[in-house]
Amino acid sequence: MTTxxxxxxxxxxxxxxxxxxxxxxxxxxxxxxxxxALVAWLVNNTVENLAxxxxxxxxxxxxxxxxxxxxxxLIEYTNDxxxxxxxxxxxxxxxxxxxxxxxxxxxxxxxxxxxxxxKNWLVARLMTVYIEGFRNVPVLLWIIAFFAVLTELxxxxxxxxxxxxxxxxxxxxSMAVTxxxxxxxxPLFARSLGNLDLYYFKISNDLLAxxxxxxxxxxxxxxxKRHADKVQNATGVRPATFLQRLAVSILPIVALMFILGLYLxxxxxxxxxxxxxxxxxxxxxxxxxxxxxxxxxxxxxxVRAGIMAISKGQSEAAAALGIRPGRVMKLVILPQALxxxxxxxxxxYLNLTKNSSLAIAVGYMDIKGTIGGITMNQTxxxxxxxxxxxxxxxxxxxxxxxxxNIYNSSVSLKER
Amino acid sequence: MTNITYVRTEMLPQQAPPPGEVGVVGWLRQNLFSxxxxxxxxxxxxxxxxxxxxxxxxxxxxxxxxxxSLSECREIADGACFAVINERFNQLMFGFYPSExxxxxxxxxxxxxxxxxxxxxxxxxxxxxxxxAVYPAIMYLLIWGGSIWPPIFVLAGFVVSAVVFSVVDKLxxxxxxxxIAVLAxxxxxxxxxxxxxxxxxxxxxxxxxxVTSNQLGGFMLSIIIxxxxxxxxxxxxxxxxxxxxxxxxIVKIMCVGFIEFIRGVPLITLLFTASLLxxxxxxxxxxxxxxxxxxxxxxxxASAYMAEVIRGGLAALPRGQYEAADALGLNYWQxxxxxxxxQALKISIPGIVSTFIGLFKDTTLVSIIGLLDPLGLSSxxxxxxxxxGIIWELYGFIALVFFIFCFxxxxxxxxxxxxxxxxx
Numbered sequence: 001m002t003t004x005x006x007x008x009x010x011x012x013x014x015x016x017x018x019x020x021x022x023x024x025x026x027x028x029x030x031x032x033x034x035x036x037a038l039v040a041w042l043v044n045n046t047v048e049n050l051a052x053x054x055x056x057x058x059x060x061x062x063x064x065x066x067x068x069x070x071x072x073x074l075i076e077y078t079n080d081x082x083x084x085x086x087x088x089x090x091x092x093x094x095x096x097x098x099x100x101x102x103x104x105x106x107x108x109x110x111x112x113x114x115x116x117x118x119k120n121w122l123v124a125r126l127m128t129v130y131i132e133g134f135r136n137v138p139v140l141l142w143i144i145a146f147f148a149v150l151t152e153l154x155x156x157x158x159x160x161x162x163x164x165x166x167x168x169x170x171x172x173x174s175m176a177v178t179x180x181x182x183x184x185x186x187p188l189f190a191r192s193l194g195n196l197d198l199y200y201f202k203i204s205n206d207l208l209a210x211x212x213x214x215x216x217x218x219x220x221x222x223x224x225k226r227h228a229d230k231v232q233n234a235t236g237v238r239p240a241t242f243l244q245r246l247a248v249s250i251l252p253i254v255a256l257m258f259i260l261g262l263y264l265x266x267x268x269x270x271x272x273x274x275x276x277x278x279x280x281x282x283x284x285x286x287x288x289x290x291x292x293x294x295x296x297x298x299x300x301x302x303v304r305a306g307i308m309a310i311s312k313g314q315s316e317a318a319a320a321l322g323i324r325p326g327r328v329m330k331l332v333i334l335p336q337a338l339x340x341x342x343x344x345x346x347x348x349y350l351n352l353t354k355n356s357s358l359a360i361a362v363g364y365m366d367i368k369g370t371i372g373g374i375t376m377n378q379t380x381x382x383x384x385x386x387x388x389x390x391x392x393x394x395x396x397x398x399x400x401x402x403x404x405n406i407y408n409s410s411v412s413l414k415e416r
Numbered sequence: 417m418t419n420i421t422y423v424r425t426e427m428l429p430q431q432a433p434p435p436g437e438v439g440v441v442g443w444l445r446q447n448l449f450s451x452x453x454x455x456x457x458x459x460x461x462x463x464x465x466x467x468x469x470x471x472x473x474x475x476x477x478x479x480x481x482x483x484x485s486l487s488e489c490r491e492i493a494d495g496a497c498f499a500v501i502n503e504r505f506n507q508l509m510f511g512f513y514p515s516e517x518x519x520x521x522x523x524x525x526x527x528x529x530x531x532x533x534x535x536x537x538x539x540x541x542x543x544x545x546x547x548x549a550v551y552p553a554i555m556y557l558l559i560w561g562g563s564i565w566p567p568i569f570v571l572a573g574f575v576v577s578a579v580v581f582s583v584v585d586k587l588x589x590x591x592x593x594x595x596i597a598v599l600a601x602x603x604x605x606x607x608x609x610x611x612x613x614x615x616x617x618x619x620x621x622x623x624x625x626x627v628t629s630n631q632l633g634g635f636m637l638s639i640i641i642x643x644x645x646x647x648x649x650x651x652x653x654x655x656x657x658x659x660x661x662x663x664x665x666i667v668k669i670m671c672v673g674f675i676e677f678i679r680g681v682p683l684i685t686l687l688f689t690a691s692l693l694x695x696x697x698x699x700x701x702x703x704x705x706x707x708x709x710x711x712x713x714x715x716x717x718a719s720a721y722m723a724e725v726i727r728g729g730l731a732a733l734p735r736g737q738y739e740a741a742d743a744l745g746l747n748y749w750q751x752x753x754x755x756x757x758x759q760a761l762k763i764s765i766p767g768i769v770s771t772f773i774g775l776f777k778d779t780t781l782v783s784i785i786g787l788l789d790p791l792g793l794s795s796x797x798x799x800x801x802x803x804x805g806i807i808w809e810l811y812g813f814i815a816l817v818f819f820i821f822c823f824x825x826x827x828x829x830x831x832x833x834x835x836x837x838x839x840x
Contacts, residue, residue: 017591018591024663024664027664027667028664028665028666028667031664031666031667031670032666035670042697045696045697045698045699045700046696046697048699048700049695049696049700050696052700115457118454118457119446119447119450119454120447120448120450120454120457120458120461121447121448122447122448122457122458122461122462122465123457123458123461126461126464126465132819132823133819135773135822136773136777136818136819136822136823136826137777137815137818137819137822138777138778138780138791138818139777140780140781140783140784140791141780141791141811141814141815141818144791144794144795144811145807145811145815148798148807148811149807152805152807153807354681354682354683355682357682357684357685358682358684358781358784360684360784361783361784368682368684368685372685372688382692382693382696383693383696386685386688386689386692386693389685390681390685390689393680393681393682393685394677394680394681397679397680397681398676398680
């Protein structure tokens with residue numbers, strides 16, 4: 001009689017390859033060994049090459065004097081500042097162009113995405129042309145072309161001079177577009193509150209006050225809305241809150257502006273250039289517009305896909321319930337479409353941030369221009385600078401994807 | 417039953433629709449003027465189109481194709497100065513490739529189209545795949561020139577590997593055969609190719625005139641880098657995606673780390689790494705071609721994105737497909753090859769093609785590290801005294817060529833999706 005119980009077989013070496021229980025272990029061990037060997041080889045080469053070149057690996061250059069000027073700084077910086085501070089300036093510049101770009105790209109993307117779905121044949125075609133045109137041409141080409149247009153086709157500052165100037169300012173003499181950049185009027189305060197010195201950088205107290213007032217207004221406005229919701233739920237009648245909320249949102253900030261003594265500092269032509277006002281560099285504008293228009297085309301497609309992903313039954317059901325078209329969009333379609341739109345939207349933000357490193361093509365001083373450009377060339381620390389730069393980009397990317405993951409888990413369908 | 421006289425018993429003849437609902441007028445009313453808001457939109461867009469046409473058309477009709485400088489153009493007429501395209505066409509296409517050798521990249525491009533045909537189109541005879549297999553060597557030979565022996569013996573490595581595999585497979589089993597075949601191929605490429613080719617070169621020195629990498633440029637360079645990246649990133653992306661989905665934690669961590677690192681940094685930092693730092697990471701004295709380095713970096717970059725796209729396809733596949741493959745008793749690779757991959761890849765076609773398009777557009781970034789791709793050349797042309805100040809004509813032309821390539825790729829992906837559509 002044969003028994004069905006199998007003898008526990010002794011372990012043989014060949015089982016490491018042919019037994020599926022052990023094979024994955026074998027593969028992993030070999031993969032790990034191979035990987036470690038590769039890393040060891042690279043590190044060893046690097047150490048040897050550094051030794052031959054007579055260099056060491058340290059980041060102390062970050063605290064030495066930078067000695068170069070940066071055309072756009074958001075925190076105090078002179079050429080006596082350190083390389084580390086120059087890096088921070090670069091990071092802030094990257095974040096500035098990235099956030100401006102994301103903002104404009106979202107506006108363009110949502111508008112174009114909705115218009116492309118419009119029943120209006122002409123508008124839909126026009127939007128298709130825009131989307132296909134921008135998506136199928138490299139973003140670097142747009143950046144360079146925008147920059148070329150801005151620097152070569154705009155008048156020089158001295159064209160504004162004289163009795164018969166060949167160029168004139170826009171918007172009641174308050175905005176000047178020149179080949180050195182665009183000048184806007186600057187909000188100034190007659191009774192400014194001064195600056196808050198935070199050791200590394202300064203924050204304007206006016207800005208803090210404005211933010212505090214805006215935040216308080218928003219909070220009170222939200223309280224009014226919640227109260228109205230409560231009354232509506234209890235009695236079925238919604239109290240009219242529009243005027244109250246409008247007043248709460250607008251009056252305090254207007255009052256604050258009045259207290260601070262707001263006035264506009266207009267740019268004026270002095271010497272060879274405009275003085276005063278906000279000066280937007282051409283490189284920033286070119287980068288901003290090109291990135292926003294390029295990414296906007298992609299976002300438009302995401303928005304379109306998101307809206308089309310909501311089945312027609314949803315809007316029909318809402319209409320059958322007697323909800324008006326505007327509220328159908330707000331209460332039924334958008335909340336569902338946003339769940340589809342937001343994840344690719346954030347990955348477009350990620351792309352835009354990474355593409356902002358193309359700033360180097362137009363000489364905008366972002367991370368690549370400061371630490372990965374002039375600092376690297378001056379100190380000869382290619383390895384440290386490049387690693388630091390990659391690390392910074394990696395941190396920014398990871399933060400953005402972290403935000404995306406948190407959002408995703410908060411809006412994902414709660415299935416039971 | 418009473419006779420109901422007020423019920424009509426005969427059919428009424430069909431009436432013609434109101435004149436405003438059919439024909440051109442009906443179409444206009446439905447599509448352009450269906451409400452006050454739409455009417456405003458239509459008028460605004462029509463105004464934009466008419467304005468653009470009014471500005472641009474004279475620019476085109478007054479264009480000049482023959483002039484030697486921008487100022488000469490401006491003297492002749494006030495239109496577009498396409499003379500710059502006319503004069504620099506060869507440069508924009510081939511960079512500084514020797515002009516008497518232009519037939520080589522042209523031939524390589526034609527052969528590329530032929531080699532791609534069996535991959536892209538069903539009705540083309542499959543025998544052409546043989547050309548596709550040897551095409552990389554042909555391309556290398558045609559573009560860079562040099563002796564014909566090294567590429568031949570590099571290709572021979574695959575033959576050596578196949579022979580070793582079939583021999584060992586009979587003696588010691590498949591797994592051992594795979595390992596030994598790979599080792600044999602590596603050994604062949606590392607230690608045998610150079611001496612064997614040297615022997616053959618000394619016997620019969622057949623070859624083409626050599627062209628160095630710094631002479632490559634223009635759209636030729638973009639296509640070389642783009643095609644190599646596309647061809648290589650696809651298989652690497654599949655492997656990475658499978659690694660990321662794998663049950664083996666160490667393999668998974670390595671794949672995730674690689675993908676997230678590459679996706680977290682801009683391509684331009686990788687390109688600078690290739691041009692500045694590779695000297696640190698490789699043994700002293702190792703130098704290799706900048707175009708090759710760029711190709712490697714672009715490929716790695718694209719394969720990380722490809723991996724994520726394919727992972728999306730793998731995740732979208734219903735669990736039942738995996739379980740059905742297991743139930744049929746297929747092993748991992750059989751299941752992947754026969755059941756999982758065909759469906760997962762089909763799902764991810766749009767993503768794959770947009771990654772390809774992105775890769776092709778990203779080849780323009782090489783201009784930042786000094787290679788003369790179309791954008792790099794455009795800066796050189798604009799720096800030239802004769803063409804200083806030209807903007808629209810030059811960038812417009814480059815944009816148009818990129819548009820044609822990328823747009824046809826996206827149209828092909830739509831065609832492929834329709835062809836592979838099996839749903840209802």
